[in-house]
Amino acid sequence: xxxxxxxxxxxxxxxxxxxxxxxxxxxxxxxxxxxxxxxxxxxxxxxxxxxxxxxxxxxxxxxxxxxxxxxxxxxxxxxxxxxxxxxxxxxxxxxxxxxxxxxxxxxxxxxxxxxxxxxxxxxxxxxxxxxxxxxxxxxxxxxxxxxxxxxxxxxxxxxxxxxxxxxxxxxxxxxxxxxxxxxxxxxxxxxxxxxxxxxxxxxxxxxxxxxxxxxxxxxxxxxxxxxxxxxxxxxxxxxxxxxxxxxxxxxxxxxxxxxxxxxxxxxxxxxxxxxxxxxxxxxxxx
Amino acid sequence: xxxxxxxxxxxxxxxxxxxxxxxxxxxxxxxxxxxxxxxxxxxxxxxxxxxxxxxxxxxxxxxxxxxxxxxxxxxxxxxxxxxxxxxxxxxxxxxxxxxxxxxxxxxxxxxxxxxxxxxxxxxxxxxxxxxxxxxxxxxxxxxxxxxxxxxxxxxxxxxxxxxxxxxxxxxxxxxxxxxxxxxxxxxxxxxxxxxxxxxxxxxxxxxxxxxxxxxxxxxxxxxxxxxxxxxxxxxxxxxxxxxxxxxxxxxxxxxxxxxxxxxxxxxxxxxxxxxxxxxxxxxxxx
Numbered sequence: 001x002x003x004x005x006x007x008x009x010x011x012x013x014x015x016x017x018x019x020x021x022x023x024x025x026x027x028x029x030x031x032x033x034x035x036x037x038x039x040x041x042x043x044x045x046x047x048x049x050x051x052x053x054x055x056x057x058x059x060x061x062x063x064x065x066x067x068x069x070x071x072x073x074x075x076x077x078x079x080x081x082x083x084x085x086x087x088x089x090x091x092x093x094x095x096x097x098x099x100x101x102x103x104x105x106x107x108x109x110x111x112x113x114x115x116x117x118x119x120x121x122x123x124x125x126x127x128x129x130x131x132x133x134x135x136x137x138x139x140x141x142x143x144x145x146x147x148x149x150x151x152x153x154x155x156x157x158x159x160x161x162x163x164x165x166x167x168x169x170x171x172x173x174x175x176x177x178x179x180x181x182x183x184x185x186x187x188x189x190x191x192x193x194x195x196x197x198x199x200x201x202x203x204x205x206x207x208x209x210x211x212x213x214x215x216x217x218x219x220x221x222x223x224x225x226x227x228x229x230x231x232x233x234x235x236x237x238x239x240x241x242x243x244x245x246x247x248x249x250x251x252x253x254x255x256x257x258x259x260x261x262x263x264x265x266x267x268x269x270x271x272x273x274x275x276x277x278x279x280x281x282x283x284x285x286x
Numbered sequence: 287x288x289x290x291x292x293x294x295x296x297x298x299x300x301x302x303x304x305x306x307x308x309x310x311x312x313x314x315x316x317x318x319x320x321x322x323x324x325x326x327x328x329x330x331x332x333x334x335x336x337x338x339x340x341x342x343x344x345x346x347x348x349x350x351x352x353x354x355x356x357x358x359x360x361x362x363x364x365x366x367x368x369x370x371x372x373x374x375x376x377x378x379x380x381x382x383x384x385x386x387x388x389x390x391x392x393x394x395x396x397x398x399x400x401x402x403x404x405x406x407x408x409x410x411x412x413x414x415x416x417x418x419x420x421x422x423x424x425x426x427x428x429x430x431x432x433x434x435x436x437x438x439x440x441x442x443x444x445x446x447x448x449x450x451x452x453x454x455x456x457x458x459x460x461x462x463x464x465x466x467x468x469x470x471x472x473x474x475x476x477x478x479x480x481x482x483x484x485x486x487x488x489x490x491x492x493x494x495x496x497x498x499x500x501x502x503x504x505x506x507x508x509x510x511x512x513x514x515x516x517x518x519x520x521x522x523x524x525x526x527x528x529x530x531x532x533x534x535x536x537x538x539x540x541x542x543x544x545x546x547x548x549x550x551x552x553x554x555x556x557x558x559x560x561x562x563x564x565x566x567x568x569x570x571x572x
Contacts, residue, residue, distance in 0.1 A: 018304045018329070019326050019329065019341075019342055020323070020343075021345075023343070033363065036307060037306070037307075056311060057305065057363060058363070059307075060360055060361055068357045068361055070353055071355070071357010072354070072357055074346055074353050074354040074357070075346055075354055077343060077344070077345040
């Protein structure tokens with residue numbers, strides 16, 4: 001387990017500063033970092049519950065990620081590292097060991113130092129996504145799902161949906177070989193036929209955008225929600241803007257739109273558990 | 287000049303978090319980091335003035351400093367780096383260029399990224415020390431001073447006292463060669479005779495402890511204040527505990543005791559200027 005990091009805050013309250021020498025720093029690596037608001041706002045919720053920890057955005061581009069991560073690992077007051085787009089696959093190189101779910105996905109979003117100095121990587125995006133769907137009352141059993149984009153994020157989601165379990169899965173990526181590799185890997189592990197390419201839209205009950213399309217104004221829609229049947233759910237992992245063009249199109253068609261922030265709301269408590277933060281610290285009310 | 291880092295804080299106030307994607311992070315490297323309270327508390331003062339910056343303690347031991355610093359330099363949301371004991375000399379290796387005062391001392395406490403990507407190191411501890419003495423009404427002209435300890439901190443103080451100017455200077459270090467090198471370097475540059483070893487205590491008007499002695503309970507006093515004449519000032523750069531055994535001994539003898547925090551109070555505005563933070567942000571009221 002990670003070192004316990006709960007301390008009371010008399011000194012830093014006296015100083016009027018949110019940080020003191022006992023504060024455990026958590027760096028959240030991304031590029032860009034504008035979408036990290038959930039993780040960063042989590043600091044404030046933790047502080048209100050007496051946890052002396054701070055989550056900080058760490059803006060590193062892919063070229064400099066390795067040096068930045070290895071440098072951060074040298075800080076003794078580091079609590080842990082988190083990774084978001086586009087670093088989740090590259091971050092694996094900085095772990096000495098992986099949880100089972102992280103090894104399956106081949107991408108990590110969490111990294112912690114063990115008592116023996118080794119670094120363990122985990123991946124909770126997929127589990128957070130599924131927990132967010134369930135909390136929103138969305139049933140998964142018997143559902144045919146479609147995941148658009150097979151980056152570390154998309155892979156994490158596809159694996160968690162497969163384990164939910166669902167009844168059918170189609171995965172797509174602009175790099176067809178990447179989608180095919182993912183489909184074969186899931187089929188080997190789970191009792192589920194996984195297809196690649198376009199799904200049977202009329203039977204698709206859950207369509208997930210796990211690509212970055214929608215984060216920039218000029219992006220095309222990742223897929224056409226007009227082909228989905230009534231009752232289908234459209235989920236978008238793009239968190240900035242909050243209401244993406246895809247989700248707005250889904251709402252216009254009367255489909256249920258599931259925001260990316262639900263995933264973060266449920267991934268953060270999973271991260272808390274991984275880091276040994278008190279499990280009553282729950283991001284779910286924000 | 288460093289990139290301007292003043293932004294207003296509507297979003298992070300709304301989120302209740304002191305950090306957002308626009309916050310410039312400043313890492314303060316030390317080992318230990320318990321004594322960094324002034325620099326860290328500075329964050330809160332900056333925030334109250336609308337400066338979106340946060341100073342964070344970065345606990346790195348000497349073995350890991352280089353990797354930690356080079357990693358931090360890769361972060362695009364980094365505002366700058368600061369260095370305290372024992373890293374001020376080692377930190378020079380991470381600067382591409384030095385200010386004149388930093389080059390003279392051979393130690394840096396500040397490091398900033400220029401627009402061209404080069405890193406500039408500066409040293410404001412000595413200037414902060416002298417400014418703190420002056421603000422406390424302590425006159426330096428005609429004074430014979432003694433500096434005990436010739437680490438990066440002691441060297442910075444000795445150079446600034448020599449430039450004040452004072453009338454005589456004695457420097458001491460447990461490594462006699464280090465004190466001798468410092469004395470010769472100051473003599474070459476300044477019109478001042480510098481001695482090494484013990485001063486003429488009866489004529490010494492200012493005795494400064496720039497060694498770590500006093501930070502641990504079992505430490506002996508760095509020097510005997512009983513040999514100083516009435517009217518002498520005793521300054522201690524040890525900041526933790528606030529009232530050191532040396533300063534208490536000085537007060538018992540009726541001498542003026544000058545705390546280490548005065549140096550930080552005046553070094554921080556110099557750091558603000560170096561980083562391009564607004565110069566009305568002044569640590570001097572805390």
